[in-house]
Amino acid sequence: MLRRPTSRDVAVAAGVSQSTVSIVLAGKWTGRVSPQTAQTVRDAAARLGYRPNLAARNLRLGRTRTVLLVVPTLANPFFGAVYTGAARVAAAHGFGVVVYPWPDAGGPARSPFAAPHEAIDGVLASSLATDTLADLIGVRDAAHDHRTAPGAPLMMLDSDPAGRAPTVNVDVADGMRALVDHLAGLGHRRFWHLAADVDAWTFRTRGRAIADAVAALPDAALARRAAPITIAGARAAVRDWLRAPDSAAGRATALLCDDDVMAAGAYKAVRDAGLDVPRDLSITGFDDILLAEALEPELTTVRLPAEALGERAMSALLEILDGGRPRPLSLPGDLMVRASTARV
Amino acid sequence: MLRRPTSRDVAVAAGVSQSTVSIVLAGKWTGRVSPQTAQTVRDAAARLGYRPNLAARNLRLGRTRTVLLVVPTLANPFFGAVYTGAARVAAAHGFGVVVYPWPDAGGPARSPFAAPHEAIDGVLASSLATDTLADLIGVRDAAHDHRTAPGAPLMMLDSDPAGRAPTVNVDVADGMRALVDHLAGLGHRRFWHLAADVDAWTFRTRGRAIADAVAALPDAALARRAAPITIAGARAAVRDWLRAPDSAAGRATALLCDDDVMAAGAYKAVRDAGLDVPRDLSITGFDDILLAEALEPELTTVRLPAEALGERAMSALLEILDGGRPRPLSLPGDLMVRASTARV
DNA sequence: TATTAGTAGTCATACGTATCACTAAAGCGA
DNA sequence: TCGCTTTAGTGATACGTATGACTACTAATA
Numbered sequence: 001m002l003r004r005p006t007s008r009d010v011a012v013a014a015g016v017s018q019s020t021v022s023i024v025l026a027g028k029w030t031g032r033v034s035p036q037t038a039q040t041v042r043d044a045a046a047r048l049g050y051r052p053n054l055a056a057r058n059l060r061l062g063r064t065r066t067v068l069l070v071v072p073t074l075a076n077p078f079f080g081a082v083y084t085g086a087a088r089v090a091a092a093h094g095f096g097v098v099v100y101p102w103p104d105a106g107g108p109a110r111s112p113f114a115a116p117h118e119a120i121d122g123v124l125a126s127s128l129a130t131d132t133l134a135d136l137i138g139v140r141d142a143a144h145d146h147r148t149a150p151g152a153p154l155m156m157l158d159s160d161p162a163g164r165a166p167t168v169n170v171d172v173a174d175g176m177r178a179l180v181d182h183l184a185g186l187g188h189r190r191f192w193h194l195a196a197d198v199d200a201w202t203f204r205t206r207g208r209a210i211a212d213a214v215a216a217l218p219d220a221a222l223a224r225r226a227a228p229i230t231i232a233g234a235r236a237a238v239r240d241w242l243r244a245p246d247s248a249a250g251r252a253t254a255l256l257c258d259d260d261v262m263a264a265g266a267y268k269a270v271r272d273a274g275l276d277v278p279r280d281l282s283i284t285g286f287d288d289i290l291l292a293e294a295l296e297p298e299l300t301t302v303r304l305p306a307e308a309l310g311e312r313a314m315s316a317l318l319e320i321l322d323g324g325r326p327r328p329l330s331l332p333g334d335l336m337v338r339a340s341t342a343r344v
Numbered sequence: 345m346l347r348r349p350t351s352r353d354v355a356v357a358a359g360v361s362q363s364t365v366s367i368v369l370a371g372k373w374t375g376r377v378s379p380q381t382a383q384t385v386r387d388a389a390a391r392l393g394y395r396p397n398l399a400a401r402n403l404r405l406g407r408t409r410t411v412l413l414v415v416p417t418l419a420n421p422f423f424g425a426v427y428t429g430a431a432r433v434a435a436a437h438g439f440g441v442v443v444y445p446w447p448d449a450g451g452p453a454r455s456p457f458a459a460p461h462e463a464i465d466g467v468l469a470s471s472l473a474t475d476t477l478a479d480l481i482g483v484r485d486a487a488h489d490h491r492t493a494p495g496a497p498l499m500m501l502d503s504d505p506a507g508r509a510p511t512v513n514v515d516v517a518d519g520m521r522a523l524v525d526h527l528a529g530l531g532h533r534r535f536w537h538l539a540a541d542v543d544a545w546t547f548r549t550r551g552r553a554i555a556d557a558v559a560a561l562p563d564a565a566l567a568r569r570a571a572p573i574t575i576a577g578a579r580a581a582v583r584d585w586l587r588a589p590d591s592a593a594g595r596a597t598a599l600l601c602d603d604d605v606m607a608a609g610a611y612k613a614v615r616d617a618g619l620d621v622p623r624d625l626s627i628t629g630f631d632d633i634l635l636a637e638a639l640e641p642e643l644t645t646v647r648l649p650a651e652a653l654g655e656r657a658m659s660a661l662l663e664i665l666d667g668g669r670p671r672p673l674s675l676p677g678d679l680m681v682r683a684s685t686a687r688v
Numbered sequence: 689t690a691t692t693a694g695t696a697g698t699c700a701t702a703c704g705t706a707t708c709a710c711t712a713a714a715g716c717g718a
Numbered sequence: 719t720c721g722c723t724t725t726a727g728t729g730a731t732a733c734g735t736a737t738g739a740c741t742a743c744t745a746a747t748a
Contacts, residue, residue: 006704017728022706034726054463055402056704059733064399074427074443080418083445099418099443101427119398231637264638271640293575294608294635296615350734361698366736378696400734403703 005048014044021045025052063121066096067317068152070125074101077289078306082126082157085310093318095121102128122317125165126157127202155317157309160201161328166320168313168329172202175302175333176209176256179284180217182300182335183254187344188282189220192241192252194234194262197226206258206286223252227262234265235272242273253282253344260285260292263299263340278342288336297339305331349392358388365389369396407465410440411661412496414469418445421633422650426470426501429654437662439465446472466661469509470501471546499661501653504545505672510664512657512673516546519646519677520553520600523628524561526644526679527598531688532626533564536585536596538578538606541570550602550630567596571606578609579616586617597626597688604629604636607643607684622686632680641683649675 007025011018016037024033024041033041044050058064069086071079079101087097098120154165161167183191193210196203207224214222227237234257245251257263263285270277277283277297285292288303308331316326351369355362360381368377368385377385388394402408413430415423423445431441442464498509505511527535537554540547551568558566571581578601589595601607607629614621621627621641629636632647652675660670 007706008704018705019707019728019730020726022704023727026706032726037726053403053704055399055408056733057706058399058463059397059403059703059735060705060707062733074418074424075421076424077419077421080420080424080445083418087445101424101431119402231634261634261638267638267640290575290605291635291638294605294611295638296611296640351736352734362735363698363700363737364696366734367697370736376696381696397734400703401736403705403733404735404737406703 081306082310085307089314173209180213188254234262238269425650426654429651433658517553524557578606582613
């Protein structure tokens with residue numbers, strides 16, 4: 001019956017005590033063990049294929065060097081990129097990252113901590129309602145001591161900065177303003193905003209930014225409709241809009257979509273109506289997912305710095321774990337001017 | 345100094361011993377504790393907000409009820425769907441799933457087990473080279489006892505069934521055959537195959553299936569070129585191909601792409617050449633990602649049952665953990681006939 | 689009454705690690 | 719030789735849980 005080797009097995013093999021093995025393999029405490037002994041221990045460990053038992057280590061230390069990354073869904077590659085950035089920074093600090101899609105998996109009723117990932121030092125959450133999540137996991141006060149969740153420190157990403165947890169965000173307002181300014185520069189004055197029918201900070205912010213930017217233009221008009229974030233949903237909404245434009249403003253010359261996927265649906269509705277993008281209607285998206293470049297014409301949109309966002313958020317969370325208080329941060333998006341926008 | 349409550353704290357609050365708390369909260373062992381006592385314990389636990397310490401439990405039990413899901417990347421939503429299916433089945437059995445993108449994060453040199461996720465009962469790996477991975481983590485023999493990784497049981501998904509680990513696959517060959525038959529039914533006889541330049545089982549299988557299916561047609565011709573799985577890469581390859589068709593067969597009337605993304609690139613190359621899809625060239629993809637429906641014309645492709653795949657693979661892995669030996673399994677893909685294929 | 693069977697719960701222990709408190713030996717100046 | 723410091727290592731312990739072995743008590747049977 002093969003058994004996984006423990007530090008005690010290594011100790012026996014190396015002819016030292018278990019304490020010595022632990023000291024050597026921890027790496028610190030140099031000077032407590034002679035170089036020769038240390039080498040003997042390391043050799044024995046390698047020979048036996050020893051790997052520390054993490055459950056035991058975590059129990060002993062009361063921390064796990066693991067961070068939970070909560071994302072709304074893995075169906076959107078944006079969150080994959082956030083993970084990549086976060087994991088890179090975490091790994092550089094000896095931390096691991098566990099991904100948990102929520103509420104995508106398990107549904108809103110099931111707390112992320114109903115999952116067996118509970119052995120966690122901190123939580124990084126993306127694009128979620130801060131306070132809902134904070135309630136679920138119990139945000140750490142300074143009074144709490146340094147144990148594993150619940151009560152783990154919470155860092156938010158792409159979320160309402162007015163919430164209870166510190167945030168790292170994309171400067172969504174700035175990105176939307178760039179889109180509106182780009183369109184205004186092409187002579188557009190009558191705008192439609194196809195809004196995502198999701199109550200999330202990022203979409204509320206996108207809507208407000210459009211309203212503000214258009215309001216700043218002389219003689220500009222703006223109408224707004226909501227639709228689900230799907231190709232079919234956006235297609236239907238824009239189809240109806242084109243058939244029955246709002247009486248006052250008439251048909252817009254530019255359509256700002258909350259999201260690239262909705263823009264894809266808008267393309268279809270425009271074609272359904274026998275019109276052309278961008279000749280009859282300029283269209284913009286937001287996010288710059290793969291889709292944006294695949295569409296014909298290629299979509300003018302704003303690229304979100306997903307990996308950088310993950311990196312900065314993880315840095316901030318690690319700072320919190322070290323007792324720091326990171327300041328709120330905003331990263332700019334990149335305006336990607338492509339072929340879906342044209343002069344009126 | 346607030347401390348996270350332990351089972352001992354609950355015991356004190358309920359006026360019983362720690363063992364009793366453990367027995368009650370484990371749920372089994374019924375009959376060992378009277379209903380009244382059990383209720384008292386549960387009340388106390390709820391009042392204190394007690395949550396078991398997983399590190400301690402894992403150490404004690406020698407297992408974690410957690411499975412590692414290794415996927416090549418999270419940039420592809422296919423793997424998000426695999427996760428969703430796998431997590432659903434796992435949760436129903438009291439297991440959690442930890443996602444690890446590999447080699448996407450960390451690179452090939454870094455074993456998945458360099459990450460602090462090592463406390464794991466089994467590994468589910470998707471779309472990877474079985475033997476490479478098996479070497480890295482050490483596939484479990486029957487001789488090993490039931491401890492955490494390395495040496496954890498391995499279950500593969502969308503991978504070579506001839507490898508050392510059991511597999512759950514999409515019936516890729518059948519899907520490709522369906523595409524070729526569909527095209528043949530539209531009168532096509534001259535085919536191009538735009539192959540992914542990635543050495544993976546699924547792509548090798550796609551290529552072989554196309555070759556076999558075309559060979560089974562009378563008077564049919566097939567040529568093949570490789571390209572990276574990107575819009576730009578596929579676009580360039582198809583552009584060259586259209587400019588300089590292979591001497592013998594001439595320009596094909598149907599282009600089979602290994603992947604939807606490559607099909608998106610092919611669309612662009614066809615337009616660049618002043619041609620039309622599907623009038624001048626029918627195009628097919630594979631996978632049915634969001635892109636397929638966004639393209640204009642919508643792409644004929646094969647939908648992979650990603651969630652079902654995750655579900656079945658997780659079931660099989662749990663069966664292995666129970667000492668079973670699941671049989672290899674293949675799930676059919678769905679032919680999605682859309683507008684990118686037409687009569688010659 | 690003596691014995692057995694069943695019920696309700698407690699005691700003690702081990703999982704594998706990291707670290708504090710300790711010791712034995714050696715070095716060293718006076 | 720004596721005290722003092724430094725070096726190199728060991729012993730013991732606790733983290734929080736689950737569970738086998740045990741006990742105290744009650745009820746049933748002979």
